[in-house]
Each structure stands twice: as structure tokens, then as C-alpha cells.
Amino acid sequence: MNFLKHMKDRIGYLIVYFINTLLIILTMNLTLIISHVHVTRGNILYAFLISTVLFIIFMIYDYLRMKPFYSYLNRALDGKGDLDSILNISETRTEEQAIFNQILEESYRGYADKLAKYEENQKQYVYFINQWVHQMKTPVSVINLLIQDKSNENINGTLESIAEENEKITHGLEMMLYNARLTQFNLDFKVDKVDILSLVRQVINNNKKSLIRHSIYPKIICSEPVYVETDSKWIVFVINQILVNAIKYSKDVDLEEKHITFEIKDEGNKIVLSIEDQGIGIPKEDRSRVFNAFFTGKNGRKTSESTGMGMYLSKRICNELGHGLTFESEEGKGTKFFIIFYKGKTIFNTEA
Template sequence: MNFRKHVKDRIGYTAVFFINALLIILIMNLTLIINEKRVSKENIFYSFLISSALYLLFMTYDYIKMKPFYSYLRKAADSEGDLNSILSIAEVRTQEQLMYSKILKESYKSYTDKLSKYEENQKQYIYFINQWVHQMKTPVSVINLLLQDKDKENFKETLESIYEENEKITHGLDMMLCNARLSQFNLDFKVEKVDLLSVIRTVVNDNKKALIRYSIYPKIICREAMTVETDSKWIAFVINQILINAIKYSKDVSSEEKYITFEVNDEGSRLVLSIGDQGIGIPKEDRNRVFNAFFTGKNGRKTSESTGMGMYLSKRICDELGHGLSFESEEGKGTKFFIAFYKGKSIFNLSKL
């Protein structure tokens, strides 16, 4: 920006200054007239000329002070989006420039934080897709082999195996849809009063064939009419994921009677659902990473069915709904997960966002 544009940009200041100078001269002249004295035109002109010179000096000083900032703006405008040029702001000399610099840096920081988060989400999503596709290939291949079996005597056994593989595909699809919907969670949930016992029974019923297949007995300890504020669909996914893991890590345990226990306890300020199994338990070195994305741990590496996303998604869902999710485990004796529904922490307002 050149000097002429600088002065033009401050046309309001110029107008106010000269109007003010003329008013002062006029008032002084009127005062002298009242006192029967006169001021020569030369003196009036000389006063106006001095005021104009002082104003011009001030504008020159102001322009020199702003010139580095104008040079920066011109350079930033011609940089074609080069962030280094835009962020390399010149020496700050005014409060206005300081505020501009602060806003620019805060905006850039916010932008980089969002970009980093987006890139991390994309990286996780792509990795999850690759894992999911790899996981789905196994049951599909097994089904194809079973369908090629020409031994009609094993027809019932073949159907059972196909059903088992189909359950894996269904579970994988549920996880895929859940992961996709979580990015817009606030658009896909409805908070209401939910009968927790009814949700537990529904989840158990959905997994009854797997429970029967591995001789695992569900035990529900809950009095009737235990209601909580939550989204029935999302909380059912969490409970289902915990149950599937409990079955997965209990099925090979040698025991005459294997139980998965659902127990609901009213602790005053919160209602706690515990889901405990008698499975192989979680190794001590893996416990701090159970809720990490893609972490399968020592137990998960023993089976190709594990993607390491189930508990990560469950934790994210509970966080979004305002519920607590924790666990305790002892290797070789089993694992117990706890879902805490806080009574004083209503989440009805979330559904209105």
C-alpha cells in the first residue's frame, strides 16, 4: 500500500482533523471580533498552514510505522496460499497488529489441530477397513469350502458351521457401521428411559446359539424396572461387544460349568452393570491398552477373529453417552467389565443438539 492509499484509507481522520482546525480558528476569530479586535487573513492562513503541515508529518510517521505491515500483507496476498509467507508476520508495532498476529496464530493452531485429528481419523479408518476386509475374507472362504462339501450326511453340521461363520460376518458388519456412524454421533442417537434388563435379555437372546454351542450359561442378577437414561441401540452394541468377547475368551476354558454373569447394582449416585466371565483373563501388561484402537493384545493374537476395535468403539460410545466403562481382570480367572450410568448426570440435552 503506497502513501496515497494510506491517506485515502484514513479519509475520516483527515476530515475530522481539518473540520476541527477550522472550528478552532473560527471560534478564536469570533472571540476577537466580540472584543472588537481583528485577525489578519495572513495569520489565519498561517495557522491553517501550520496545522496542515503537522497533520502531514503525522500521516508520514504513521505510514512509515505501518509500512512493514503493509509489505507483509502484500507478500501474503501474493503467496498463493504459502503458509510460511502468511505466518511470517513483520515486526509488530501496534496493538491492532498484535491482535491480528495473535488471531492468525490461534487460527493456524486450530487448523493444524483439526487437520492432525482428521489425518489420524483417516489413518485409523483406512487401517480398520484393511483389517475388516481381511477378517471378512476368512468366514467367506470357510463358507465356500463348506458349500463345496458333497457329503450329504454332514448337512446339519455344515449348516451349523455356515451359521457360525455368518455370525462373524454379521458382527464385522455391525462394527463397520458403528465405526462409520461414530463420526456423526450427534445425528444418530436418541436418549430415553431404557429398561436395562430388557436390553440385556435381547443381547443374550441374539447370542444364544453361540452360548449353547460352547456350553456357556448366562446368569442375570437384576431386579425388575431398572431404568437408565441412554440410547438403547448404542448401549446394546456395547453390551453385545462385551458379551462376544466374553464368549470368545471363555469357549476354550476347560470347566464343567461356564457362566457369564450380568449383574445390576444401584450404588446411589449411579447404576452399575457388571458383565463377568470365567475366561482366560487379560494379561497384566495388556490392561492399560485394552481401549486403544487396533490393540489385540496377547490373547487377541491367538485368534484371527480379533481386530482390536471392539472395546475401542465401546469406550468411545460410552464417552459420547456420558457413561463410565472400566474393567478388572485376573489372568486365568476371568474378566469383569463395568458400565456406570450416572443418575445425576442427565444426557437428555445431548439428543437435542
Template sequence: MVGDDLKFKDYLKDRLLYIVFYIISTTLVIVVMMLDLIIKGEKLKVSNIAYAYILSTVFLVLLITIDYMKKRKFYSAINDGLDSYENLEYIFNIPNNISREHNMLKELLIKDYKVYQNTLEKYKKSYKTHADFNNRWIHQMKTPISVIKLILENEKDKNIDEATKKSYESIEEEMEKLSNGLEMALYTLRVNDFEQDFKVEEINILDIVRIIINENKNAFIVNSIYPKIVSNEDIVVKTDKKWIKFIVGQIISNSIKYSKVKKSKDKSIVINIHKEDDKVILSIKDNGVGIPSQDLERVFNPFFTGENGRVYSESTGMGLYLSKDICNRLGHGIDIESTEGIGTTVNIVFHHGKSIYNL
């Protein structure tokens, strides 16, 4: 009975055939005795028949009770296994010497568990090998990108014509996309080892926002997007600096991506940081193309690009998924509001007093 506890009534149901045959055999014995007495000209008293049935039933109940009590620990261990969806250690709590049949079943479960563990270990080693290779490759690719960016900066400082300068800026923008893609791949790998790669500390969230805006200044300039920060004071939150920088960076990158394609001269991204009751809210609002209403509920799903992804090929569908995943682990909230053709607002909520890092 998968998903249900094995109770005494279930035990009886499984042995119903034995009980029926026991009653039939008892009845046959009594019938044979009655026929024998009839042949001899005697009669079996009703009280004797009743006594035979009562005595037989007592022995049957006693037998069933003893057998159930003997196997109850086995059923209890099995019930624990049915209630546990993540732990297979219950197998080792199954008692021995209930019966040969039960011992064989336990041996089979232990064997399956060991096969599962060995297979899982092989997959873990294989995944780690691929992850380590990808990690090293990404870091190696960052070096030539940095060199190319530096060369472009130096070339732009020279006395060049406007057409060449625009070409350099276009190359810079494409290099920025490549750099962001590598960063996305790197953090996708790192999130699987999140518990070993985070450090909670008090940080000024305004400083993080300024760093990210500075890192994306070329994209803002090339696409004529005006970033604006609204904050009356420096606000400190408890979080992991590296991970929150990635989250905010992804959201701002998305805002740039879906603002630059809008045919409007007044393109802006407004970043608002404010306190509200016992929480701090970081709000990133753009006036880009927005998200269709039918896609809003699925934007945090992995690889989901929606209608915008079919129109604008730069979408990967991983940025918001990773942001949501990391926020959940850090104990932060994240939500999104959008109107197609008007713009999108993403809110990151830092809760005071809420436990950091939710396993």
C-alpha cells in the same frame, strides 16, 4: 515464550539491549562534555552528572512505560491464545495499529488461520465422502448376510444328516462373525457423529440383555456356553437404547469369543443386574481364558489386542475401546477385572443424577 504469559519483566528482557545502549550513549555524552570542559580548564560538577543520569533515566522509564501500555492489549491477546489449546478465535481479538510490525504479524496469523480452516474443511469433506460410502456399503452387505442366514435356517429344518447340520452351523457362526464385524465398522463410523445420533430415554436394561442373548443364541449353542441372568426385578436406567445395546453386545461377544476357546465343559456367562446405592451395575462375568495382568491397563486402548490377540486371531482391539468411549459420552462408568485362566468380569455403571452425554 510458548506456554507462559508475556509479562512486563519479559518485555524488559526483550529490550535489555536497547536499555544498555541507551545508558552507554548517555554516559558517552557526559564523558564528551567532561573532556570538553577539562580542555577549557573547567570541571563538570558531580551534581550535574547525577542530574543528567536522573533526567535520562526518567525519559527512559517514561518511554518504556508508554510503549508497554500501547502494546499491552496485544500481549493480552497473545496470552489468551497461549492459554487456549482448542480455539483460534483469539487472532481476531489482536488489536490493530499497534505498529506496522504488529499489523503484519496479525495479517500473517489471519492468513494462516484461513489456510488452516480451508485445509480442515477439505479433510472434513473427504472424510464425510469416505464415511458415507462405507456406511452405504455396510448396509448393502447386511442384506445378503440376512438372506444367507435365512437360507441356512430353512436348510437346517429339513431332514439332513448330522454332518451337514454341523456344517450349516459352522457357516452360521462365520456369518455371525461377519455380521458383527460389519456392525463394529458401522458403529465406529457413527461414534464420530455421536451428538447427532443419540436419544436418552428410560429403558429396562433386562430387556436389552435378553435381546442380545437371543441374537447370540446360535453362538451359545454351537460353543456349549450357558448364559445366565441374575436379576430379581426389572431395572430401569436412563441411557440411549441403540448405543447401550451395542456396548452390551460387544462385551457378551467378547465373553463368547474367549470362553469358547477354553478347554472346559462347564462354560458360562453370568449377567448380573443390581442396584447399589445411587447407581445400577450391569456385570457380565465369564469363565473364559481371562486377560494377562500386563494387558489389563491397556484393554481400552484402540486396536490393542494384547497377548490374547496374538493367540486368537479374531480380536480387533476396537470393541472395548468403543464401549469405553461411548460410556464416557453417555455418563456411564465401565471397568474390567480379570484373572488369566479364570475369567473376566466387565461392569457397566449407570449413575443416577449424573449428567447424560458428556461433551
């Protein structure tokens, strides 16, 4: 910005200054006339000239004072959005410039935080896609082998094996779908008063083939409907994920009778749904990272079925719904998960 544009921006100052100068000269002249003192026109012009010179000097000083800031604006404009040129502001010389600089820094900090969060989410999503595709290859390959095995005369056994692999694909697709929906959680949830006992029975029924196949018997400790405020679709996913994991890590345990126990307790200010299995348990060194994204742990590395996303998604869903999700486990003796529904304190987090 040059000096003429600087003056143009301050045309209001110029008008006010000269009007003020003229009023002062006029007032003094009237006072002198009343006192019968004559003032020549030359003296009036001289006073006006002095005021004009002082005003021009002040404008030059003001322009020189603002010139570094104008240079910064020109660099930022010439940079065409380059962050280095925009953020490289010169020293501030006015309160206005200081406020502008502060706003710029805070805006950039907020932008950087959002960008980092987006990049992290994108990185996790891409990694999850890769893990998921790798996981889906196994059941697809098994199904292809079963179909191509012409010598297998046990049709029922083959169909049962295909059904088992199909369940894995279905579960993987469901996890992918919920992971995608979670990014827009605030647009995809509806809070209702639901019977948690009914939801537990629904999840058990959805997994009854897998339970029967591995001789695992569900046990429910609750006889009456228990109502909680939640989103039935999201909480069913969480319960289902815990049950699927319980089956996965209990199916090879050598017991005469294997149980997965569902218990619903009303503890006054909260309702707790616990899901306990008799599986292999979680090693002590892995317990602090169970809810971390992509963490499969010692047990997960024993199978190609684990992406390390199931419990991460479950924890995020519970956090969004304002519910608690904790667990206790002992290696070799099983794991017990707790979904905690707080009465009257459910806070729905709508920030994705």
C-alpha cells in the same frame, strides 16, 4: 498499499483535522477583531499552511509506521492462501496489529488442532478398514471351502459351520456400521428410560446359537426390571461386544460347565451391570491398553477374529453417553466388565 490508499483510508481524519484548524483560526480571528486587532489574510494563510504541512508530515510518519504491516498483507495476498506467508507477520507496532496477530495465531492453533484430530481419525478409520477387510476374508474363505467340499455328506454340520461364519461376518458389519455412526454421534442418539434387564435378555437371545454351540450358559442375577437413562441402540452394542468377547475367550476353556454371569446392582447413586466370564482372562501387561484402538493384546493375537476395535468403540460410546466402563481380570480365571449408569449425572457429550 501505497501512500494514496493510506490517505484515502484516513479521509475522515483529514476532514476533521482541517475543520478543526479552520474553527481555531476563525475563533482566534473573532477574538482579535473584538479586541480591535487586525489580522492580515497572509497571516491566516500562513497558519493554515503550517497546519497542513504538519498534517502531511504526520501522515507520512503514520504511513511509514504502518508500511511493514501493509507489506505483510500484500505478501499474504500474493501467497494465495499459503500458510507460511500468512503467518509470517512482521513485528506489531500498534495495539490493533497486536490484537490482529493474536487472533491470527489463536485461529491457526485451533485450525491445526482440528486438522490433527481429523487426520488421526482418518488414519484410524483407514487402518480399521484394512483390519476389518482382513478379518472378513477368513469367514468368507471358510464358507467357500465348505460349499466346494463335495465329499462332505454332513449337510447339517456344514450348514452349522456356515451359520457360525455368517455370525462373524454379521458382527464385523455391525462393528463397521457403529464405527461410522460414532463420528456423528450427536445426530444419532435418543435418550430414554429403558429396562436394562430387558436389554440384557435381548442380547443373550441374539447370541443364543453361539452360546449353545460352545456349551456356555448365561446366568442373570436380577429378578425385577431396572430402569436407566440411556440410548438403547448404543448400549446394546456395548453389551453385545462384551458378550461376544466373553464367548470368544471362554469357548476353549476346559470346564464341565461354563457360565457368563450378568448381574445388575442398584448401588444408590448408580446402577451397575456386570458381565463376568470364566475365560482365559487378560494378562497383566495388557490390562492398561484394553480400551486402546487396534490393541489386540496377547489373547487377540491367538485368533484372526480380533481387530482391536470392539472395546475401544465400547469405551467411546460409554464416554459419549456419560456412563462408566471398567473391568477387572485375572489371567486364567476370567474377566468381569462393569457398565456404570450414574443416576441424575448422565452427561451426554455431543462433540464428536
